[in-house]
Amino acid sequence: GAVVSQHPSWVICKSGTSVKIECRSLDFQATTMFWYRQFPKQSLMLMATSNEGSKATYEQGVEKDKFLINHASLTLSTLTVTSAHPEDSSFYICSASAGTFDTEAFFGQGTRLTVV
């Protein structure tokens, strides 16, 4: 299957700082990438859909100014958690797809963010 690499796998940052998470498709061009977040004892919740070269589409309740998503190339999308607070501590995971519809998505390894 296709390979998606997510970096870093874990990060600890101070409250008020920003953290960038990268999601790369290594062996295919990802037209669309998706960002998910896992709340404690819950499943993966879709945060936003990112299409190469256009603005991300955020799910209801997700602050777009808080979670900045950039998909500048067909192999890279980034999620920046701005002015992080302890409540942003979570597990973030991306997936990448070669199409926008009717195409399987492949997952990165996830990033464990801890804000202290």
Place this chain on the structure above:
Amino acid sequence: ILNVEQSPQSLHVQEGDSTNFTCSFPSSNFYALHWYRWETAKSPEALFVMTLNGDEKKKGRISATLNTKEGYSYLYIKGSQPEDSATYLCALGTAKIIFGSGTRLSIRP
């Protein structure tokens, strides 16, 4: 809002026993259903993707069935082994996937 429900939330099974769990979803606007196996700090591992009513898929000791008319899917594990311990996620969609809450399976040696 698409609601994907999984039950039970957690399950403890003796090694060697067989088990199964359920995924329920709205039967309207169905496109595809996925089962994933997810271990902590790893990528979700795709087990099955099913699209047709009546689909049955099998991979080793794990199998799954799909009923799109009534909106449910079952995942079966035969002869559970310790390495089967994981969270099993059901999800709807194609590239844009909506996940259920998962079933956390623990196998007791």
